[in-house]
Amino acid sequence: MHAQKMPIQRYSRIAMILHWLIAVLIALNVALIWSVNLIPEDNIRFVIDAHKSFGITVLGLVLMRLLWRAANRPPDLPETYPPAERTAAHGAHLALYVLMIGLPLSGWMHDSAWKAAGEIPMYLFGLFQWPRIGWIMSIEPAFKERLHDIFGGIHVWLSYALYALVTLHIAAALKHQFWDGHPELQRMWPGGDAPAPSPLSPAQRPPA
Ligand code: HEM
Numbered sequence: 659m660h661a662q663k664m665p666i667q668r669y670s671r672i673a674m675i676l677h678w679l680i681a682v683l684i685a686l687n688v689a690l691i692w693s694v695n696l697i698p699e700d701n702i703r704f705v706i707d708a709h710k711s712f713g714i715t716v717l718g719l720v721l722m723r724l725l726w727r728a729a730n731r732p733p734d735l736p737e738t739y740p741p742a743e744r745t746a747a748h749g750a751h752l753a754l755y756v757l758m759i760g761l762p763l764s765g766w767m768h769d770s771a772w773k774a775a776g777e778i779p780m781y782l783f784g785l786f787q788w789p790r791i792g793w794i795m796s797i798e799p800a801f802k803e804r805l806h807d808i809f810g811g812i813h814v815w816l817s818y819a820l821y822a823l824v825t826l827h828i829a830a831a832l833k834h835q836f837w838d839g840h841p842e843l844q845r846m847w848p849g850g851d852a853p854a855p856s857p858l859s860p861a862q863r864p865p866a
Pocket residue numbers: 683684687688691694706709710711712713714716717761762763764765766767768769813814817
């Protein structure tokens with residue numbers, strides 16, 4: 659059977675919403691922090707605070723997405739994908755989850771080890787105080803300063819890994835869509851065909 663005639667196995671609506679919301683917020687958060695070197699000194703504090711708020715929001719949304727995924731199995735990859743590509747896709751998705759949790763968590767740890775964290779509280783979008791990580795704040799100051807640098811370094815390196823993996827993720831989706839001719843983007847795009855029943859009974863299968 660030709661790949662294009664296969665019914666499209668689509669993600670659930672909630673999974674799609676979470677996927678695109680998280681993608682947009684991560685892109686926005688990277689753009690925000692990159693803008694720090696371009697904006698006037700007076701606005702830097704505001705931008706960094708916004709960066710922290712968006713990052714914590716991403717962490718919450720990724721945890722929700724994992725819970726949703728645990729309760730709602732995502733559609734299988736198309737059977738026509740070669741085994742090596744299936745393994746690579748699963749590995750890349752797992753690594754993306756690790757990064758989407760590790761990045762905001764390392765940022766939060768970095769911020770909790772900041773020497774001024776005790777005097778300058780963090781507010782989530784200026785609405786309410788967001789807790790710092792208590793055990794990190796209570797570390798002895800000289801060691802905490804070292805940890806501040808270490809967590810900051812981890813945060814930066816994880817961001818490099820994220821750039822690489824997101825690039826790979828987009829390239830792989832575009833390759834499947836346009837090179838291999840699979841309706842890949844439709845799996846994660848709202849609208850279009852109704853989700854295909856899975857698995858198909860022989861009577862339901864379209865002719866080859
Ligand atoms: C989606 C989640 C996040 C992403 C993608 C992200 C990404 C980044 C990137 C790319 C940088 C700049 C690295 C560089 O210098 O090249 C950065 C810096 C930073 N991030 Fe995050 N981050 C996230 C979440 C957080 C969170 C949750 C916090 C704290 C609660 C945080 C605190 C910081 C701080 C304090 C800096 C250094 C800012 C400065 O002093 O220039 N980040 N982040």
